[in-house]
Structures are given as C-alpha cells and as structure tokens.
Amino acid sequence: xxxxxxxxxxxxxxxxxxxxxxxxxxxxxxxxxxxxxxxxxxxxxxxxxxxxxxxxxxxxxxxxxxxxxxxxxxxxxxxxxxxxxxxxxxxxxxxxxxxxxxxxxxxxxxxxxxxxxxxxxxxxxxxxxxxxxxxxxxxxxxxxxxxxxxxxxxxxxxxxxxxxxxxxxxxxxxxxxxxxxxxxxxxxxxxxxxxxxxxxxxxxxxxxxxxxxxxxxxxxxxxxxxxxxxxxxxxxxxxxxxxxxxxxxxxxxxxxxxxxxxxxxxxxxxxxxxxxxxxxxxxxxxxxxxxxxxxxxxxxxxxxxxxxxx
Numbered sequence: 626x627x628x629x630x631x632x633x634x635x636x637x638x639x640x641x642x643x644x645x646x647x648x649x650x651x652x653x654x655x656x657x658x659x660x661x662x663x664x665x666x667x668x669x670x671x672x673x674x675x676x677x678x679x680x681x682x683x684x685x686x687x688x689x690x691x692x693x694x695x696x697x698x699x700x701x702x703x704x705x706x707x708x709x710x711x712x713x714x715x716x717x718x719x720x721x722x723x724x725x726x727x728x729x730x731x732x733x734x735x736x737x738x739x740x741x742x743x744x745x746x747x748x749x750x751x752x753x754x755x756x757x758x759x760x761x762x763x764x765x766x767x768x769x770x771x772x773x774x775x776x777x778x779x780x781x782x783x784x785x786x787x788x789x790x791x792x793x794x795x796x797x798x799x800x801x802x803x804x805x806x807x808x809x810x811x812x813x814x815x816x817x818x819x820x821x822x823x824x825x826x827x828x829x830x831x832x833x834x835x836x837x838x839x840x841x842x843x844x845x846x847x848x849x850x851x852x853x854x855x856x857x858x859x860x861x862x863x864x865x866x867x868x869x870x871x872x873x874x875x876x877x878x879x880x881x882x883x884x885x886x887x888x889x890x891x892x893x894x895x896x897x898x899x900x901x902x903x904x905x906x907x908x909x910x911x912x913x914x915x916x917x918x919x920x921x922x923x924x925x926x927x928x929x930x931x932x933x934x935x
Contacts, residue, residue, distance in 0.1 A: 634718040636808075640708050641801040641896055652709055655900075658908050659702045665911035666691035669921075675931075676924040682765040683749070686742045687914055689769050693735045694907035700727045701802045701903050708801075718788070721803040726784040728802065732879070732902070733776030733830040739872055740834035741768040742914075747841040751848045779826055786819055799892035804899070806883065807892065820887065827883040835876040842869055871913045875906040 641655075642648035669691040673679040679688075704724065708714045716724070748759045787805050793813030800807040806823065809816050842865055849861040878898040882890070 635715045635796065636718065636721050636803065637795075637797040638704075638708055638714045638716055638801060638803075639797060639799045639892075640714060641705060641900070642709060644709070644712075648709075652706075655702075655904060656706070658904050659698055659706075662694060662698050662904065662908035662911075666694045666907065669911045670695075672921065672924055672928060675928050678920075678927070679924055682760045682762065683742075683745050685762075685765050686738065686745060686768070690735070690738055690742065690910055690914065693731050693738060694910055696727065696731045697735070697903060698907050700724060700731065705801045716803065721798075721808075722784050722788045725787060725803040725805055725808075726780050729780035729783055729805070730773075730776050733779050733826070734772040736830045736834050736876070736879075737772035737775065738769070739875070740837045741765075741772065743838040743841040743872075747845055750845050776830065779830065783823070783826070786822075790814065790816070800896055800899070802899075802903075804895070806887070806890070807895065809887070823883055827880055831876055831880045831883075835872070835880070838869075838872055838876075867913050871906060871909050874909065875902050878902050 642651050670688050673684050673688040701724070704716065745760055745765075749756050752759065783805055787808050790808070790812045791814055792808075792811050796811060798804070798807050798811070809820070846862070846865060849858055849865070878901040882895055882898050
C-alpha cells in the first residue's frame with residue numbers, strides 16, 4: 626500500500642505488475658526479455674568493434690542502434706526490477722528528472738536513427754553505384770551526432786518543464802517509470818500548452834521519420850520487383866517485411882500513446898504499450914537486423930577463430 630507524503634518531493638511509481646503469482650510470472654518473462662536484449666545488443670557492439678569487415682556505414686549505424694537500445698533498457702528496467710523485488714517504489718525528484726531526460730533522449734535519437742538506417746538501405750539498393758558518395762563515413766557520423774544532439778535538446782526542454790510544474794496532488798505516478806504524460810496528471814495547473822509541445826515533438830521525432838521509412842521501403846520494394854532472380858526477390862521481400870514489422874512495433878505504440886488526448890488515455894493501456902517500445906523492440910532489433918544476417922554469422926566465426934589462434 627503506498628504511503629504518500631504530500632510534503633515530500635519524492636514520487637511513487639505504481640509499477641507494472643501486482644505483487645501476486647501472476648505478477649511474478651510476468652516479471653520473470655520481462656527479466657528474460659531484458660537479458661535477451663542486453664546480451665544481444667552487447668554482442669553486436671563488441672562484434673562490430675572487433676571485426677574490421679563491419680567498419681562500414683551500415684554496421685556503424687547498427688552499432689549505434691544497439692548502444693541506444695542498451696541505454697533504453699538500462700534507463701528503465703533496473704529501477705522497475707528493484708521496485709518489484711524490494712518494494713521501495715519511491716524515486717527522488719531529481720532521480721525522476723534524470724530518468725525522464727535519458728528516456729526522452731534515447732527515444733528521440735532512436736526514432737531518427739531508424740530513419741537514417743532506412744535511408745542507408747534505400748541508397749544501397751536503389752542507387753548502388755552512388756552509395757560510396759552518399760553514405761561516406763562522415764555522413765554516418767553526422768547522422769549519429771545529429772540524432773543525439775537534436776534529441777538531447779528536445780529532452781532537456783521537456784525535462785526542465787516537468788520539473789518546474791507545481792505538483793499539488795498525490796505524487797503517485799501510475800506508470801513503471803517517470804513518463805512525462807503520467808506526471809502531468811499530477812499537476813495542479815492547466816498543461817494544455819505543454820501537451821501541444823508533446824504533440825509537436827512526437828510528430829517531429831516519430832511521425833515524420835516513420836513516414837520517411839515507409840517511403841524508403843516502398844522505393845526499395847519497387848526496386849526489388851525488377852530483380853531477375855525469383856529467390857532473391859523472396860529473400861528481399863522477407864527482409865523488408867521483417868524490418869518494417871519491428872519498426873512498426875517501435876513507432877506505432879509510441880506515437881499512439883503520445884498523440885492521443887489525455888481524455889482518451891488510460892494508465893493501464895499506456896503501460897502495456899510502453900512495454901513494446903521500451904523492452905520488446907530492444908530485444909528484437911539485434912535479432913532482426915543482425916543475428917539473422919549471414920555476414921554477422923561469418924564475422925562471429927572470424928572473431929572466434931582469431932581468439933582461438935591467439
């Protein structure tokens with residue numbers, strides 16, 4: 626039972642699971658997803674770093690995606706697990722602001738990075754002769770730094786605002802992390818102006834990149850149709866459809882949550898949707914983008930042979 630002190634500056638996180646047998650089963654399931662995401666993304670970062678064959682723009686972007694996914698799960702899961710295991714669901718005012726800052730930063734940066742990866746594949750497949758020009762190493766670095774900088778500025782603005790809102794109601798956040806929209810329900814002031822900025826940020830960092838990704842893959846599929854090899858077309862279609870499925874699992878629940886009016890939102894639905902873009906996609910990304918790739922399997926063999934020879 627929560628024991629909120631109205632004079633305290635700490636927040637209380639309701640959490641994702643009830644403390645029951647069913648809640649324990651769900652918690653174990655989430656732990657397994659976290660471990661798969663952790664080791665899968667660590668594997669990709671280390672492999673791309675060790676094997677010089679992967680020092681290309683495409684794999685450089687993939688390594689950054691793995692880094693962002695690691696940051697994602699590290700920002701949210703350890704606190705959520707600690708809350709469930711030890712029952713201490715309080716988080717300090719500053720701690721909540723830090724968690725919110727890193728969450729928004731990584732979320733926005735990953736949204737932009739996925740669009741950059743789609744552009745990389747678009748150029749590679751539709752304009753293979755110009756790939757070396759359009760996707761130079763400097764271009765990849767610019768994409769990465771631009772994603773981080775733009776998202777950090779956006780996150781800083783949102784975090785500063787939510788930390789300056791007067792909270793005059795219960796400090797119980799009905800979520801498993803410090804989500805800005807969940808925090809707004811505790812404010813004792815009209816926040817419609819800020820909600821409009823959330824709508825604009827979501828459009829900029831999620832909706833526009835998703836439209837760009839859909840357009841890129843549409844052009845890629847058009848180029849695939851002109852392939853002479855039927856087997857090649859089947860593999861390319863399967864790869865594109867799989868990539869789009871994972872991308873949709875990230876963008877759609879995220880955008881649906883943050884673009885809705887607060888009158889249409891429910892805390893339970895928001896928490897379920899949050900599981901998709903905070904835990905499921907970080908687990909699926911290394912599997913879909915990398916571990917099913919024959920080049921990655923070949924790179925793993927080369928690294929193992931090098932280690933064995935040493």
